[in-house]
Amino acid sequence: MVRAFYTAQLFCLSRASHPSTCSLNVVLKMVGLPSIEMSGTEFIDDCEELATLAPVVTAPIQHHVFVCTGKSCSAVDSAAVKSAFETELKARNLQFGSEKKGRNPNGSVVLTECGSVGFCAIGAAVLVYPDGIWYAQVRASDVAEIVEEHLVNGRVVERLALLKVPAK
Numbered sequence: 001m002v003r004a005f006y007t008a009q010l011f012c013l014s015r016a017s018h019p020s021t022c023s024l025n026v027v028l029k030m031v032g033l034p035s036i037e038m039s040g041t042e043f044i045d046d047c048e049e050l051a052t053l054a055p056v057v058t059a060p061i062q063h064h065v066f067v068c069t070g071k072s073c074s075a076v077d078s079a080a081v082k083s084a085f086e087t088e089l090k091a092r093n094l095q096f097g098s099e100k101k102g103r104n105p106n107g108s109v110v111l112t113e114c115g116s117v118g119f120c121a122i123g124a125a126v127l128v129y130p131d132g133i134w135y136a137q138v139r140a141s142d143v144a145e146i147v148e149e150h151l152v153n154g155r156v157v158e159r160l161a162l163l164k165v166p167a168k
Contacts, residue, residue, distance in 0.1 A: 055105060059096050062108040063151050066127040069113045072120030077140065081124045084143035085111050092147065109151055119162065126160075136162040 044050055051058045067082040089095035089109055090102050096110050097103025117125050119136060126135040126146065133156055135146065142160060149155045156164075 056096065056110065060106060060108050061096060061110055063131070064110045064112065064129045065151070066112050066114045066117070066129070068115065068117050068120060068123055068125035068127075070116035070120050070123075072116070073123035073125055076123050076137075078124035080140040081126065081138050081143060082111070082113055084140040085126075085147070088143050088147045092152070094147070094151065122162070131156070132165040134162045134165060135160040 044053070047057075065085060067078060067085060069078045069082060086095065089107070089111060093104050094107050094109045095103045096105070096107035099105060114127075117127060117134070119125055119134070122136045124138045126138045127133070128135070128146075128150060131150070133150065135142075135157065138146070138160055142157070146157050146160070149157050
């Protein structure tokens with residue numbers, strides 16, 4: 001059945017004029033399986049509907065920045081670090097999000113608050129993906145440099161970089 005599923009998926013993709021015509025439920029139907037439902041709601045397989053409900057799927061995202069606001073990071077003012085990222089990214093029109101919230105629907109950076117990432121004792125912790133850079137001991141005064149050097153110019157701020165995941 002797995003081989004039939006992948007064969008149907010490849011066939012569908014090779015013949016499709018648009019990827020939305022090859023959704024999971026279309027492929028499942030091709031191999032005679034029932035469609036998938038999630039939490040009592042039918043699985044959404046229309047790409048245009050998904051983009052309307054979750055605009056991030058069509059945004060030109062280049063980076064995802066996580067700022068730890070867990071207990072230890074909070075003790076070294078990670079809230080100010082997150083706030084500084086919001087201010088800096090909005091000023092540069094880089095932060096993805098709703099215009100109603102002062103963000104750019106075509107922004108290239110997603111900013112997310114997160115819990116402990118495992119090295120909060122040397123926080124505030126900031127993670128930048130897809131680059132896999134984990135910054136430590138970040139203060140609000142470091143944020144403009146991280147945005148300019150790393151997010152805009154692609155250069156890691158070495159003095160704050162704790163590690164790269166995965167390590168090369």
